[in-house]
Amino acid sequence: MFQLLGQVLQQQDSEIGMILNTLFSLAFIVYLFYAQKIQGMTMLRQIEVSLRKIKRYRDKGKNVAVEAIKDYGKPEQDPTPQVERFIEHFMIEPVSMDPAGVVQKLGSIMNVREFTFKQEVVRMAPEATESQRNNLENLLEASLVLNQFYKIIRHYYLMGKKTMNIYIIMQIHMILPMIIKQIEAYSAALQAFRDGIPIGDSVGPIVASKLLNGAPTKLVATEMMAGEIEFEGRRVIVTKAQG
Structure with missing residues (x-):
């Protein structure tokens, strides 16, 4: 033409x-x-704009965590460096070449991870109550996930920019809208984690608490409570997470 x-x-x-x-x-x-x-280059520019947006979400999560620790934990020093160190945690899962033992290995790693997180929260918020520490732990984990999203996307962005490999750039560009949705969900949950508002699986313990209705409970396992009630002429044992 x-x-x-x-x-x-x-x-x-x-x-x-x-x-x-x-x-x-x-x-x-x-x-x-x-x-x-x-x-x-056009796709890289669009990824860069989204990356700046993700960085704002990451910074928001960190700031909310710092303010919550100051409010609940009353630390003597500024907890910002500790929070920044916490959100850099990552877990290396065991290799799956040994399927017979991979579950036990993963369970051990998860237990160590959970113990480490709890100890970190105790050090950062010494004056917080047990329930407040649990809320802070959830809040910090959400901030950690936001930081991981940011670092992974930034890694592929820099790799694509350095190599100008169209296939690397196209992959991150295509899945970025779905990742943004997940990041927005985590960011929206920050305030709920901070204030201890039940979301997701935490609705179950609320139902259990309503069934117990003040009945005596006892610790039957790690962070697991149980109580006995009468319900419609039946003896019912109700178990729920501690807190």
Whole structure:
């Protein structure tokens, strides 16, 4: 089409036609050799905008955690460095080449991880109650996840920018909208974690508490309470998470 337009203009002995024909030809050659690079740069720009948005969510999570620790834990020092160190935690899962023992290994790692998190919260918020510490732990874990999202996406962004590999760039660009939805969900839950508002699985213990209705309970396992009640003429043992 471009060549046909150029031929028509050339037949009219138009200098403008010759110039346009030359420009169209150059544009076609540039597009032929640099189209993929231009597309990659465009997608990188869009990823960069989303990355800045994710960074704001990450910073919001960190700031909410710091303020909550100051309110509940009354630490003597600024807890910001400790929170920044906490959200850099990561867990390396055991290899799955040994399926017979992978569950036990994973369970051991999870127990160590949980114990470490609890000790970190105790150090950061020494004056907080047990329930407040549990809320702070959930809040810090949400902040940790936001930080992991940011670092992983930033890693692939920098890798794509450095190598200009269109396949790396396209993959992160295509899944980014779904990741943003997850990040927004975590960010929206920060205030609920801070204030101890029941969400998700925590609704179950509320139902159990209503059934118990003040009945005596006892600790039957780690962070697991149980109580006995009469319900519609039946003896019912109700178990729920501690707290």
